[in-house]
Amino acid sequence: MDTNQASRSQLERLRDVLPTIAQRATALDSKPGLPAKDIEDLAAAGLLVAPFPPSLGGSGWSGAAGFDALRLLGRTNLSLGRLYEGHVNAIRLILRHGTSDQQEGASVAALDGRLFGVWNTESPSLSLRLRDRILRGGKVLCSGAGLVERALVTARWSEADGEGQQMVLVPLPLSTPRADLSAWTPTGMRASATGSVDLEGVAVTPDMMIGARDAYQTQPDFSTGAWRFLAVHLGALEEVAELLRSHLTRTQRGGDPHQAARLGNAIAAAETARLWVQSAAALTEQDGADPDHVIAYVDLARGVVERAALDVMELANRSVGLQAFMQPNPLERLVRDLSTYLRQPGPDHALVRGAAAALRSRNRVGEMWQ
Ligand SMILES: Cc1cc2nc3c(=O)[nH]c(=O)nc-3n(C[C@H](O)[C@H](O)[C@H](O)COP(=O)(O)OP(=O)(O)OC[C@H]3O[C@@H](n4cnc5c(N)ncnc54)[C@H](O)[C@@H]3O)c2cc1C
Known part of the structure; x- marks a missing residue:
């Protein structure tokens, strides 16, 4: 095979x-x-x-x-x-x-x-340090806390060790609880089990250290890997559009011009997002592509998917009406989940970086990404 x-x-x-x-x-x-x-x-x-x-x-x-x-x-x-x-x-x-x-x-x-999971996020009150081959502190917003058995965490070396960040693959036996989900009280993504994890005292052996210092932020992978969460967002926004479509079919309200216009706009937004994410994935996975070019494309795709998701959710809510806000209508959970999961690091920065790449481009609009 x-x-x-x-x-x-x-x-x-x-x-x-x-x-x-x-x-x-x-x-x-x-x-x-x-x-x-x-x-x-x-x-x-x-x-x-x-x-x-x-x-x-x-x-x-x-x-x-x-x-x-x-x-x-x-x-x-x-x-x-x-x-x-x-x-x-x-x-x-x-x-x-x-x-x-x-x-x-x-x-x-x-x-x-x-x-496995990747836990990089820290807060002013909880961060992770690597001192004398021992982890000190912990991480916040760790998805799968209490479920992940192999956590790839980033830990900051101490000043004496030359600073920088080290990836450490920490085995987490489920029998030794280190997760705290008490602060995970979001409107959506409740089942992602996203909590803080206490890693104080974990001894780090050489076989747990992945890559060289600061390897985690190696470009282009650090930025272009975003296409993968965009693909997950895309699936959800397509499902919202599909639920809108099936609602209009079931209720026979699709012939109304306002409803038809909203459905048309939702389908178009979903397809725009699909085309962008598919291209972002293909460009990222393609050998020999110019890294700056791919980073810019994925950065811009982030904004496109966010806009498409926000539009599709608004259109679905307005078309379905109050039922979209009532359990157990599947739209109710999906919209809460997607609204929450859309919050990803530095969206403004990604857009600005994409615009800067366009300003640097030798090619005109329409021929920039070929
Ligand atoms: C469901 C879920 C699961 C997650 N799981 C994980 C996980 O497993 N591992 C992990 O490491 N993290 C995880 N995270 C955290 C995630 O990677 C981000 O850190 C988090 O979602 C950032 O959200 P934010 O809106 O606070 O981002 P921010 O980057 O703070 O953005 C908020 C706003 O502030 C703007 N902004 C950002 N920086 C600045 C600045 N310096 N000055 C002015 N404005 C600024 C942004 O553009 C945006 O408008 C998870 C998040 C979610 C929602």
């Missing part, structure tokens, strides 16, 4: 488990708990190991399959999509910066059903 076939068959296995995952989504939102069963299902379908190359037991997610997997999860349960996106991100970083032993160790863990 070649890698394209392997990716496609992996995708089919994902499609098989999605209905069960969809059934659990409402309960996970209303009574927040850890989506452990969903992760078990993804593991059983081979999804946790899929991002590894075939030599390490995966399918490499070649071609469009990785894009589709993230998009399908976004349509089904955005919180699970976030967890899977973090898992893929961690594996990509290990494949890019880890030694062959570290890559092999990670693939064995993924094959065993262990979820």
